[in-house]
Amino acid sequence: MLKIDKELCIGCGICEDQCAFAALEVVDGVAEAGENCTLCGACVEVCEPQAITLELEGANLKTDLDSWSGVWVFCEFRKAVLAPVSLELLGIGRKLADSRGVNLGAVIIGSGVGNTADELIGYGADTVYKVDHPDFEVFTEDRYGKILTRLINENRPEIVLAGATAIGRSFIPGVATTLDAGLTADCTGLEVRLEDGALLQTRPAFGGNIMATIECPRSRPQMATVRPKVMKAMEYDDSRQGEVVEVSPKDEELQSRVSVLASVVAEQGNxxxxxxxxxxxxxxxxxxxxxxxxxxxxxxxxxxxxxxxxxxxxxxxxxxxxxxxxxxxxxxxxxxxxxxxxxxxxxxxxxxxxxxxxxxxxxxxxxxxxxxxxxxxxxxxxxxxxxxxxxxxxxxx
Ligand SMILES: Cc1cc2nc3c(=O)[nH]c(=O)nc-3n(C[C@H](O)[C@H](O)[C@H](O)COP(=O)(O)OP(=O)(O)OC[C@H]3O[C@@H](n4cnc5c(N)ncnc54)[C@H](O)[C@@H]3O)c2cc1C
Structure with a gap:
C-alpha cells in the first residue's frame, strides 16, 4: 500500500502532477491517495521530503537481487522439432548475458530431445538444462510449468525469456505468477540497464501507437516473451563449449490434471x-x-x-x-x-x-x-x- 507521512508531507503537489492515474490530491496541505492508485511508485520517486513510501505486502519485493544471476531461455521442442524462435531468443539472450557478464542458460523440455540439447550450445548457450521424458511428448501446461518453476527456483536466473508462441503464451504466465515475478508479453526489444541489471522490455502499447518500455526493478526473475522472427539467431558455431545438465522430473512434476485425448492440426493452419x-x-x-x-x-x-x-x-x-x-x-x-x-x-x-x-x-x-x-x-x-x-x-x- 501507499503510505503518506503527514508530518513529512509539505503539500507541494508534485506527486499530484506526476500521477498518471489522477489518484493523488493535496487536501488541506497534505497529499491523499485515492482508489485509482495502481501502486506504480511514480510519486515515491518524485517526493523530495520522502513523505511517500510504497509497501507491497506479500509481493515479490526481492531484497536479494544480487543473488539472482544469469539469463535463461526456454527452448520449445515439440514433436522432435525445435521451434525456430528458441534460436532467436538464444541470440538476444547471448547479448544480454554478455552485457551483464553472466552465463546464458537454456531449458529444453520434451521427449526424444537427443542431440538438440547439445546444438543449443553452438547457438549461444553456456549451460543447457535438458528434461527428456516420455511424459513430455505432449505439452501440458501444468507439467511444463511445475518443472520450469522448480528449475528457476533452484538456479535463480535474473532474466527468463520464452517465445510468444501458443505454448509460451499458455504456460509462461502461470510460471511468472507462481514465482511472483513480473512478465512482459510480446516484447519487440530487450536491453539491460547496466547500473542495476534492470531488463528494459519494449513492446507496442495502445493499439501499436506507442512503444512502451517496461521494467520490473524490484522482482526477480524478470520474465519476457518475444514473438517469433523479431530477434536474430546467432550463426551456429561448433567450436563453442558448454555443459548439458540432465534433469530428472520428480514424480509430482509428472502428475497432470489434463489428459490429451488427440492432437489435430487445423486444416487452414497448415x-x-x-x-x-x-x-x-x-x-x-x-x-x-x-x-x-x-x-x-x-x-x-x-x-x-x-x-x-x-x-x-x-x-x-x-x-x-x-x-x-x-x-x-x-x-x-x-x-x-x-x-x-x-x-x-x-x-x-x-x-x-x-x-x-x-x-x-x-x-x-x-x-x-x-x-x-x-x-x-x-x-x-x-x-x-x-x-x-x-x-x-x-x-x-
Ligand atoms: C488493436 C489493433 C490491432 C490491429 N492489428 C492488425 C494486424 O495485425 N494486421 C493488420 O494488417 N492490421 C491490423 N489492424 C488494422 C489496421 O489498423 C488497419 O486497419 C489495416 O491494416 C488496414 O488494412 P488494409 O491496408 O488492407 O486496408 P486499407 O487501410 O483500407 O488500405 C487499402 C489500401 O489499398 C489501396 N488501394 C485500393 N484500391 C487499390 C487498387 N486498385 N490498386 C492499388 N491500391 C489500391 C488504398 O490506396 C489503400 O492504401 C489492427 C488495428 C487495431 C486497432
Missing amino acids: VNIQESDILISGGRGLENEKGFELIRKLADVLDADVAASRAVVDAGWIPYPHQVGQTGKTVAPKLYIACGISGAVQHVAGMQSAEAIVAINRDENAPIFNVADFGIVGDLNEIIPKLIAKLEEQRKA
Missing part, C-alpha cells in the same frame, strides 16, 4: 507464413475475396506464400493464419510484396523486418511507401498481371 522466404500480401485494395486469385497467381510464379492484412481477414476473404501484423504473425521473409495495403502501424509492426519490401498502391501518399524499398504507384489490377507476364517470360527464357 500455412506457416513465418517460415516463407517470399510473401505476397493482399489488403483491402483487392476489393473482394476474388482479388486473392490474382495474388495467388503471382505467388505461384514466385514460389511464394500468400499473406494478408487484418482488414481482409476480418472481412472473411482469407483465414486468420495468413494475417500479418500486431494481432497476426510477425514475418521476416526475404521479399514481401504488399498489394493494396495502406501500411497501418499495426500491419507494419509485423513485416518491417523483411529484407526487401515492395509496395503496390494507387495512393502515392500511402504510409506503406515509408517502409518500402521499392514502390509502384498504380492500380494493382493492371500492375500485377504485367508483373506475372514478365516473370513468366523470364522463367521460360
Whole structure:
C-alpha cells in the first residue's frame, strides 16, 4: 500500500502532477491517495521530503537481487522439432548475458530431445538444462510449468525469456505468477540497464501507437516473451563449449490434471507464413475475396506464400493464419510484396523486418511507401498481371 507521512508531507503537489492515474490530491496541505492508485511508485520517486513510501505486502519485493544471476531461455521442442524462435531468443539472450557478464542458460523440455540439447550450445548457450521424458511428448501446461518453476527456483536466473508462441503464451504466465515475478508479453526489444541489471522490455502499447518500455526493478526473475522472427539467431558455431545438465522430473512434476485425448492440426493452419522466404500480401485494395486469385497467381510464379492484412481477414476473404501484423504473425521473409495495403502501424509492426519490401498502391501518399524499398504507384489490377507476364517470360527464357 501507499503510505503518506503527514508530518513529512509539505503539500507541494508534485506527486499530484506526476500521477498518471489522477489518484493523488493535496487536501488541506497534505497529499491523499485515492482508489485509482495502481501502486506504480511514480510519486515515491518524485517526493523530495520522502513523505511517500510504497509497501507491497506479500509481493515479490526481492531484497536479494544480487543473488539472482544469469539469463535463461526456454527452448520449445515439440514433436522432435525445435521451434525456430528458441534460436532467436538464444541470440538476444547471448547479448544480454554478455552485457551483464553472466552465463546464458537454456531449458529444453520434451521427449526424444537427443542431440538438440547439445546444438543449443553452438547457438549461444553456456549451460543447457535438458528434461527428456516420455511424459513430455505432449505439452501440458501444468507439467511444463511445475518443472520450469522448480528449475528457476533452484538456479535463480535474473532474466527468463520464452517465445510468444501458443505454448509460451499458455504456460509462461502461470510460471511468472507462481514465482511472483513480473512478465512482459510480446516484447519487440530487450536491453539491460547496466547500473542495476534492470531488463528494459519494449513492446507496442495502445493499439501499436506507442512503444512502451517496461521494467520490473524490484522482482526477480524478470520474465519476457518475444514473438517469433523479431530477434536474430546467432550463426551456429561448433567450436563453442558448454555443459548439458540432465534433469530428472520428480514424480509430482509428472502428475497432470489434463489428459490429451488427440492432437489435430487445423486444416487452414497448415500455412506457416513465418517460415516463407517470399510473401505476397493482399489488403483491402483487392476489393473482394476474388482479388486473392490474382495474388495467388503471382505467388505461384514466385514460389511464394500468400499473406494478408487484418482488414481482409476480418472481412472473411482469407483465414486468420495468413494475417500479418500486431494481432497476426510477425514475418521476416526475404521479399514481401504488399498489394493494396495502406501500411497501418499495426500491419507494419509485423513485416518491417523483411529484407526487401515492395509496395503496390494507387495512393502515392500511402504510409506503406515509408517502409518500402521499392514502390509502384498504380492500380494493382493492371500492375500485377504485367508483373506475372514478365516473370513468366523470364522463367521460360
Ligand atoms: C488493436 C489493433 C490491432 C490491429 N492489428 C492488425 C494486424 O495485425 N494486421 C493488420 O494488417 N492490421 C491490423 N489492424 C488494422 C489496421 O489498423 C488497419 O486497419 C489495416 O491494416 C488496414 O488494412 P488494409 O491496408 O488492407 O486496408 P486499407 O487501410 O483500407 O488500405 C487499402 C489500401 O489499398 C489501396 N488501394 C485500393 N484500391 C487499390 C487498387 N486498385 N490498386 C492499388 N491500391 C489500391 C488504398 O490506396 C489503400 O492504401 C489492427 C488495428 C487495431 C486497432
